Amino acid sequence: MFGDMMGMMGKLKETQAKVEATKxxxxxxxxxxxxxxxxxxxxxxxxxxxxxxxxxxxxxxDKEQLEDYLILTLNKAIEKANNVHETELAAVAKEGMPNIPGMDMFK
Structure with missing residues (x-):
């Protein structure tokens, strides 16, 4: 059991390093x-x-029009970036999760 715990800890550290590399x-x-x-x-x-x-x-x-354009376009860009960010990090996290019975939350 202790060996399994050490293995899981090693896997978690490896995953953490992969998450940082992905960021x-x-x-x-x-x-x-x-x-x-x-x-x-x-x-x-x-x-x-x-x-x-x-x-x-x-x-x-037209200052007002420019402000409207900035808000709309920045929000769209940030939303796309959020999707990319979350998808990439979720893929790394899923790959690195240790196989713990009953913890299949990424399926």
Whole structure:
């Protein structure tokens, strides 16, 4: 039994290292989002950090419109980044879970 516990602890540490490596890799995964008319383009990482924002000149003429565009497009980009982030980390966590009877919560 003690050996099983040590094995599980080793597996959990290995999984933790894989989770950290995945988080690091997500810094280089880019998600592009743009407004429906392509006047605003945003790029975020898989860790939800904004990398770039490109604003068409015509949006600079109307502050309120620009704010609306930013809110809508940023929210869409962040939602996509959240999905990528959660999917990637869930895959690593599922792979690294020790086989504990009765704990098949990822099925």
């Amino acid at each position: 690091e890799r997500l810094n280089s995964v880019y998600i592009d989002e743009s407004s429906s008319d392509d006047l605003l383009k945003i790029t975020v990482t898989g860790n939800r950090a904004i990398k770039s924002i490109a604003i068409d000149e015509q949006l600079l003429e």
